[in-house]
Amino acid sequence: xxxxxxxxxxxxxxxxxxxxxxxxxxxxxxxxxxxxxxxxxxxxxxxxxxxxxxxxxxxxxxxxxxxxxxxxxxxxxxxxxxxxxxxxxxxxxxxxxxxxxxxxxxxxxxxxxxxxxxxxxxxxxxxxxxxxxxxxxxxxxxxxxxxxxxxxxxxxxxxxxxxxxxxxxxxxxxxxxxxxxxxxxxxxxxxxxxxxxxxxxxxxxxxxxxxxxxxxxxxxxxxxxxxxxxxxxxxxxxxxxxxxxxxxxxxxxxxxxxxxxxxxxxxxxxxxxxxxxxxxxxxxxxxxxxxxxxxxxxxxxxxxxxxxxxxxxxxxxxxxxxxxxxxxxxxxxxxxxxxxxxxxxxxxxxxxxxxxxxxxxxxxxxxxxxxxxxxx
Ligand SMILES: Nc1ncnc2c1ncn2[C@@H]1O[C@H](COP(=O)(O)OP(=O)(O)O)[C@@H](O)[C@H]1O
Ligand SMILES: [Mg+2]
Numbered sequence: 383x384x385x386x387x388x389x390x391x392x393x394x395x396x397x398x399x400x401x402x403x404x405x406x407x408x409x410x411x412x413x414x415x416x417x418x419x420x421x422x423x424x425x426x427x428x429x430x431x432x433x434x435x436x437x438x439x440x441x442x443x444x445x446x447x448x449x450x451x452x453x454x455x456x457x458x459x460x461x462x463x464x465x466x467x468x469x470x471x472x473x474x475x476x477x478x479x480x481x482x483x484x485x486x487x488x489x490x491x492x493x494x495x496x497x498x499x500x501x502x503x504x505x506x507x508x509x510x511x512x513x514x515x516x517x518x519x520x521x522x523x524x525x526x527x528x529x530x531x532x533x534x535x536x537x538x539x540x541x542x543x544x545x546x547x548x549x550x551x552x553x554x555x556x557x558x559x560x561x562x563x564x565x566x567x568x569x570x571x572x573x574x575x576x577x578x579x580x581x582x583x584x585x586x587x588x589x590x591x592x593x594x595x596x597x598x599x600x601x602x603x604x605x606x607x608x609x610x611x612x613x614x615x616x617x618x619x620x621x622x623x624x625x626x627x628x629x630x631x632x633x634x635x636x637x638x639x640x641x642x643x644x645x646x647x648x649x650x651x652x653x654x655x656x657x658x659x660x661x662x663x664x665x666x667x668x669x670x671x672x673x674x675x676x677x678x679x680x681x682x683x684x685x686x687x688x689x690x691x692x693x694x695x696x697x698x699x700x701x702x703x704x705x706x707x708x709x710x711x712x713x714x715x716x717x718x719x720x721x722x723x724x725x726x727x728x729x730x731x732x733x734x735x736x737x738x739x740x741x742x743x744x745x746x747x748x749x750x751x752x753x754x755x756x757x758x
Contacts, residue, residue: 390616391648393641396437403604403612403640405435412439415597416538416570421563423544423585423592424574426601427738428747429641432574435601436540450484450537452476457543462555463516465547466523470495471509473526478506484534491529494522520558527562530569537569544573545580556584560591571596578740603638606630613647622651623659631662642749645672673754680754683736693718694727695746698737699755704744 392401412435415422424432433453440451454472459465470492477485482505489499489507498511516522530537547555563571573596575581585592610629617624628650629643636642649668654660673680684692697716698704706712707728708721718724728744731737738747746752 389648389651390620391613391644391651393645393648396434396441398441399438401616402434402438404608405431405438405604408435408599408601409439409442412436412572412599413442413445415599416572417444419570421571421573421596423581423596423598424572424601425578425581425598426576427578427639427740428576429639430601430603431640432576432601433542434640436542436572436574440538440540445538448535450476450480450533450535451540452537453540453542455542456546459546459550461513461550462519462552463513465550465555466516466519466526467511467513469526469541470522473529474499474507474509487533488529491525491532492522494518494525520554523558523562527566527569531566533568538572539569540572540574542574543576545575545577545584548580548584557591560595564595604640606633606638609633609638609640609643617651617654617660620651621656622654623657624650624654625659625661627662628660628665631665636749639749645750669753672750673757676750676754680751683751688727688730690719690723691727691730694724695731695736696755698731698744699746699752702745702752705742707744 387397387401390401396402412422412424416439424436426432433455436453439445440449440453445451452473454469456465456468459468473488474485477488485507492499494517495511495515498509498515499507500510501507530539547559563569573581573585573592584590585596585598587593606629610626610633613629614624614626629647632643632646636646646665646668649671650660650664653664653668684695687695693716694707697712697718698707700716701712704712708724710721712718713721713724728737732739735747736751738745746755
């Protein structure tokens, strides 16, 4: 089934190699690592392009034709039960379209959750259980790994937003997974994650189960020139024109972070007439449209935050890259109550994912929210 792409600047998901910019080296590296018996930890801040890179690798013929590939997003999971639920559901959903011979083997091995899988009148399975039906998660994981070990093709399993497992209250999963992964010769894993310190600790600290058992791979930003060429090509292919200054200015403004550039290019593409040219003067209008679309959400978000936190959030937005948040200087500059009030607000902002901290530099995570705070 061919999808009709109305706008070549994709902001949700992966739409094929034609809409994917560069990453040639990274794709070759990841495929080489995985097909040579390595597990990989893929690390970058959010929205650089990890998930898309994984999909791009998995879509390559040498992978798609020879492996079963699974992408399991565990961002919103909170417990081992949740994790197992997602893993099982994700594998079943992926195997289902490949036909009965393929999924049957998986379903047959899942004896601990048998009643949670139902069949429609044509005999196709569905994962109809709820998380509460996962009563023996360790046993279910074992069954899932038994399947991966025996599948009729080698398997590549990407567990996306893997740092999430460090938030589960039951801390046994990390060690258990490491053991299963290590003893499953038919499956190779990508552990992809956005929080550098959590991911780093998991894979580089000698005290942790995954220490030295995976290849660490840091995903950098797309190169500026490659991104600009990509944008120009997508315009030209559709008989629209793009001033090269536009992608370069966006690259500067959003520090090269893929999502924000793509979202803005999507808007600019949609407002450029066929035969017309998109120029730097169009950028502000595009950003205004984008911010207006999120305005209610942002208003609500600020409204929900305790006053102390929203004031620190706004101060960080105004500072851009903020350091020494509890210094008298920062507190005075933004009229905050006191260093101690900042001290208590910051962990909450980090925990809610509103603010990032990399090497002592604090920034608003969502660049559009930052911009919205600055112009409101
Ligand atoms: N190489 C690429 N070319 C074009 N768009 C991309 C590329 N990589 C990512 N994107 C887009 O950027 C956004 C963020 O990518 P994603 O893979 O979700 O990042 P991450 O998983 O690191 O948070 C998505 O909207 C995606 O469509
Ligand atoms: Mg992702």
